Amino acid sequence: MKKSWKLLLAGLVFIGAIGYLMNSGFSEESVYYLEVSEVLENPAKFNEKGMRVSGDVVTGTITKDFKKQYLEFDIADADGKAMKVIYNGIIPDTFKEDIQVIVEGRYDQEAKYFKAASVLTKCPSKYETEVE
């Protein structure tokens, strides 16, 4: 009898853990990240909970200050829709031009920029070597 209680408890813990993971992973947004155009269409919809946005860092738009931990740049999606991103914090070593990033935060509709709480750099899917 004692054994079956233990079993039930362990089962509940596991179902709970898996449920929590599913919930935190998928339901807050049905997608892991949004495209820039999706955000610009309706920022208010996503601002409530915050969002992740993916895009290409636009060449020539980066303002970087390591001392003040200030980073400003534009990201654009494949259709060319772009938005300004401002980030305060430790700048990732891998951050540079011509890469894809995922920014987490909220869109400021009045000032028209994205306030990022974190910046994730995407690495390339194609692995190449330095010199051929």
Added chain:
Amino acid sequence: MKIQKILDIFAVLMVCVALYFAFIFAPSEKVMGAIQRIFYFHVSSAWIAFFAFFVTFVFSILFLIKQNYLFDDIAESSAEIGILFCTIVLITGPIWAKPAWGVWWTWDPRLTTTTILWFIYAGYLMLRKFIDEPDKRARFASAVGIIGFIDVPIVFFSIRWWRTIHPNVVQEGGGGLHPDMTKALLISVFAFTVLYAALLLKRTHIASLTRKIDSLEG
């Protein structure tokens, strides 16, 4: 006994060869540099975790059909080895993610489904510990071993089905590898597969000995 020894020696040799290919033969990656070499261990471990859970799946079905306890022993052994390699995946992943993405962890579909996979098989192994009657244990575990396998294709295809930060390097529609990196990866996967076979043989042997002792005591 002899085949175990041959497999052991072959596994040790292949791991040495794979280490040479991963660290010396394979060229450094252009963007990420040396850290990218963790790729050979990360992907090979993921492959073994998938494969091990597949073996558990197959032998769980076989047990339910044939009621042969050897199949139950193989299913258990394979799940144990699978969770070991799944743990390696979940350790090497964050080590690589920190320098590549800037964070240790993010709730991305690939990462989330892999964590769920770990929990499913941790649950499978705990279930086995909780049930004393061998026949009930084998039947319940088989059910979990069959249903739990659903998550494996979900993990595998997650990077194609959903938006994700996780790169798709080798799957269809993926970016692709330098030919020398492909060679190193194939050798690593082969070495890990030999290691898996050696471990499975040993673990199954222990499982059937344990079953014999238990039946004598009972």
